[in-house]
Every structure is written in structure tokens, then in C-alpha cells.
Amino acid sequence: MYEAMRKLHETEPRTYTIEQLALAGDVSKQAYYKWLDRTETTNDQLNKVLMKKIKKLDNDHHHNLGVQRMTMYLNHDEEVVHRINPKRVRRLMRIGGIRASVRISVRNDTIVSGRMKCTLQTM
Known part of the structure; x- marks a missing residue:
């Protein structure tokens, strides 16, 4: 959302003001400027490194x-x-659209019709 607001404002600043974009995106101008001045955390940096390794x-x-x-x-x-943690890997794989292609084994078992047959004995 914020990325799209930034791109629109950079391409045509007179047409799309921050105030109009914030109103259309249902966010405050303060939230947009706070996002704009943010610093990348160590966790975000680690996630980027992990994402590259996961893709490779x-x-x-x-x-x-x-x-x-x-x-x-x-x-x-x-x-x-x-x-x-596996939870982090699962989340990063989901974000990256990475899924394992699991091969389904083909089994040629036959079912014996009388295997589960119950008999009642009368006294």
C-alpha cells in the first residue's frame, strides 16, 4: 500500500498528493511518513537473506x-x-510462493473382498 502511494506520488506529484493518496488508501499521512522514514530491522535483514537462500x-x-x-x-x-524456526521458514516460503512438489506413490494393492467379513456363530 505505502509502496504504491510512494510510486504514484513520485511519478506525478502534482496530480497525486500525499493527502489524496492517504485518503484513498484509508491511512493517515502520519503513518505514511513514518513508514517512509523507517529503518530496516535486523529481523527484516535476516528474512531477506533467508529468502534468497530458500529460493536458491x-x-x-x-x-x-x-x-x-x-x-x-x-x-x-x-x-x-x-x-x-520451521514457522519462519513456512511463512517465508508462503510469501515467496514456494511449495514442494511431493510425488504421490502409486500403489497396486488389491482388496480382498472377504478380509473384513464377520461371522456370527449361533449356539
Whole structure:
């Protein structure tokens, strides 16, 4: 939302004022300017690094890594100094649109019709 407001205001500042864009986006001007002057947190920086690593691992392993294996690979990476939680990996994979392509095994089992047959004995 704020990114779109910034782009519109930068391209045509006389047509789209911040006040008009804030009113259209149902946000206050103060919130927009606070977002504009924000500094990137260490958590955001770590998420960007992790996102790059997740995308690289996903491409290297042909989209076969799920959340658990992706977490394992990230935690064994020497460049990542913190332990990475599977919840964070799941969230980042969802944001990046990354999903594992799980192969479904084909089973050729036959069902025996009499296997579960119950018999009643009368006295």
C-alpha cells in the first residue's frame, strides 16, 4: 500500500498528493511518513537473506524440499548464525510462493473382498 502511494506520488506529484493518496488508501499521512522514514530491522535483514537462500535451495533441489528439510538445510548453513524456526521458514516460503512438489506413490494393492467379513456363530 505505502509502496504504491510512494510510486504514484513520485511519478506525478502534482496530480497525486500525499493527502489524496492517504485518503484513498484509508491511512493517515502520519503513518505514511513514518513508514517512509523507517529503518530496516535486523529481523527484516535476516528474512531477506533467508529468502534468497530458500529460493536458491528450492531451485537447486528442483522444488522437492518441504518446510522440515528446508529448515534442516538452513540450520546447517555456516552463514546463518541463528537457529531458524520451521514457522519462519513456512511463512517465508508462503510469501515467496514456494511449495514442494511431493510425488504421490502409486500403489497396486488389491482388496480382498472377504478380509473384513464377520461371522456370527449361533449356539
